Each structure stands twice: as C-alpha cells, then as structure tokens.
Amino acid sequence: MYLHLGEKTVVRTDTIIGIFDLDNTTVSSHTRSYLSRAEKEGNVINVSFELPKSFIVCVENGEEKVYISQISSQTVYKRIKS
Numbered sequence: 001m002y003l004h005l006g007e008k009t010v011v012r013t014d015t016i017i018g019i020f021d022l023d024n025t026t027v028s029s030h031t032r033s034y035l036s037r038a039e040k041e042g043n044v045i046n047v048s049f050e051l052p053k054s055f056i057v058c059v060e061n062g063e064e065k066v067y068i069s070q071i072s073s074q075t076v077y078k079r080i081k082s
Helices: 029-040 073-081
Strands: 002-006 009-012 016-021 044-046 054-060 063-069
Touching: 002 063, 002 073, 009 054, 009 063, 016 073, 029 044, 029 063, 054 073
Parallel strands: 044 063
Antiparallel strands: 002 009, 016 054, 054 063
C-alpha cells in the first residue's frame, strides 16, 4: 500500500520504520542530533513548505530517508491503518 505524505510525495507503507511528532521528539538532544546528521548526509526530504508537524523515517533501497511533513503524526498513522 502507498501513503501520501504531502505535495507530490508518496511512499510505500512497508518501507516506513517510524512516524514521529516534531514537537514532542525534538525536545531530545538525540533526536535533534539524528535529524542534523540525516540532513548533512542529504537524507532529509522536506515534502512541504508549510509548518512541519511530523517526520517519517523510511528505508528505501537500503538507504534511510527522513521525510518532513506538514501532516500530523496522528493523521499519518490513521491513514496507514485505514
């Protein structure tokens, strides 16, 4: 199954490792460090220019990708479950 993350970005649900709320998770220095490292490695894809609410970690073709989305983590999760 496929999941729409915003704008023109769609990912396969079987590639998703985690769905995270930006407000709650970026409090941790470990999460900020992880996102900073992923951005330096060129693995962060911003799927919208609106206020980001969540990030979704996927493994595609053996490579880790982090999608920053304006859709809330709860909404993303509900879309997967429906």
